Amino acid sequence: SAVISQKPSRDICQRGTSLTIQCQVDSQVTMMFWYRQQPGQSLTLIATANQGSEATYESGFVIDKFPISRPNLTFSTLTVSNMSPEDSSIYLCSVRTVSTDTQYFGPGTRLTVL
Amino acid sequence: EDKVVQSPLSLVVHEGDTVTLNCSYEVTNFRSLLWYKQEKKAPTFLFMLTSSGIEKKSGRLSSILDKKELFSILNITATQTGDSAVYLCAVSGGSNYKLTFGKGTLLTVNP
Numbered sequence: 001s002a003v004i005s006q007k008p009s010r011d012i013c014q015r016g017t018s019l020t021i022q023c024q025v026d027s028q029v030t031m032m033f034w035y036r037q038q039p040g041q042s043l044t045l046i047a048t049a050n051q052g053s054e055a056t057y058e059s060g061f062v063i064d065k066f067p068i069s070r071p072n073l074t075f076s077t078l079t080v081s082n083m084s085p086e087d088s089s090i091y092l093c094s095v096r097t098v099s100t101d102t103q104y105f106g107p108g109t110r111l112t113v114l
Numbered sequence: 115e116d117k118v119v120q121s122p123l124s125l126v127v128h129e130g131d132t133v134t135l136n137c138s139y140e141v142t143n144f145r146s147l148l149w150y151k152q153e154k155k156a157p158t159f160l161f162m163l164t165s166s167g168i169e170k171k172s173g174r175l176s177s178i179l180d181k182k183e184l185f186s187i188l189n190i191t192a193t194q195t196g197d198s199a200v201y202l203c204a205v206s207g208g209s210n211y212k213l214t215f216g217k218g219t220l221l222t223v224n225p
Contacts, residue, residue, distance in 0.1 A: 001159070030213055042202065042215040043157070056210070090155050096211050101146050102162050103206075103213060108155030 002027055002095050004106035009043045011110045013083055020079045021109045023093030028073040033095040033103070034066070038089045046091075075113040116141040120203050120216035128224050130210050131193050135219045137203035138185040145206040147179055148213065152200045160188070160201075194225045 003026040013019050023032065032049040037059035047055040047068055070076040080087050093106040117140045120126065127133055146164045150157035161170045163179035163186060170177050174193075179186045190197055200220050204213040 033212065042206075042217045043213075044215075045212050048210060048212065058212075092156065094213075100162070101164075101206065101211070102148065102159060103211070104159055105150075105157045110155060 001102075001104050002029060002097055004095060004104060006093055006106040006109055009107065010110040010112075012114065014114055015084055017083055018079055019083065019111060020077050020083045021091055021093075023076045023106055025074045025095050027047070027097075029095040029097055031095075032070060032076045033094045034068060034076070034078045035092040035094060036089045037092065037108075043092065043095075046078070049078075057105055080111065083111075085113045087111065088113045112113060116205060116207055116214040118203055118205055118214050118216035120201075120219050122219060123162075123217060124220040124222070127193055128223045129194060131223075132189065132191045133193060133221060135188040135190075135201050135203075135221070136140065136185065137187070137216060139203075139204075140184065141205045141207035141214065143208045144181065145208070146209070148204045148212045149177055149186075149188050150202040152202055152218070153198075162182065166216065188191055193221075195223050195225055197221060198223045 005024045034046045035043045039045045040101045046061045047057040049070040051070045067079045094103045119138045121136045140175040148162045149160040161177045166181040174191045177188045199224045203216045
């Protein structure tokens with residue numbers, strides 16, 4: 001399995017500001033994903049982070065709100081822009097390893113927007 | 115649209131009991147079904163199932179997939195308080211490997 005780190009682990013932000021979350025993997029992986037888990041809900045895929053090109057967003061998520069970068073095979077960032085209280089969630093990075101179809105998750109970022 | 119339904123949504127048992135968690139799915143171009151345990155923030159990988167009828171086992175946990183009836187079960191025997199968590203079922207379909215999750219089963223094991 002891959003070792004995944006995310007930072008920050010948690011943050012409390014003011015409405016209208018932006019937060020960038022970083023995801024780092026200890027080995028090269030084929031795919032990286034960003035998920036959101038709103039309070040009391042299950043996980044929903046935001047987008048697939050593509051190396052060196054624009055991310056692929058799921059229905060209901062747009063680049064202006066959730067810009068994503070993936071400059072290399074082991075690192076990605078997700079920015080939550082112009083935040084509102086509805087953006088309060090856990091944001092999770094996941095990776096698909098080269099050798100298996102399994103997806104592993106990072107430790108998550110708990111975001112609270114006031 | 116891919117769909118995953120888990121049951122029950124919550125379950126309270128006593129230590130030592132055996133529990134069975136259910137997951138049914140509808141997915142285009144099924145690739146795999148995965149089970150995760152979520153205690154705080156991060157889902158922890160338990161099993162990945164791709165073939166029908168082959169049981170995967172890890173300690174007191176086991177899981178099996180039925181691709182004809184489109185469901186999977188996760189069994190936990192001799193439950194312990196440390197098994198208390200949300201158990202998530204997810205399916206992977208199509209060429210983009212994205213996961214569609216069920217709502218999860220909240221398991222509470224009382225001493």
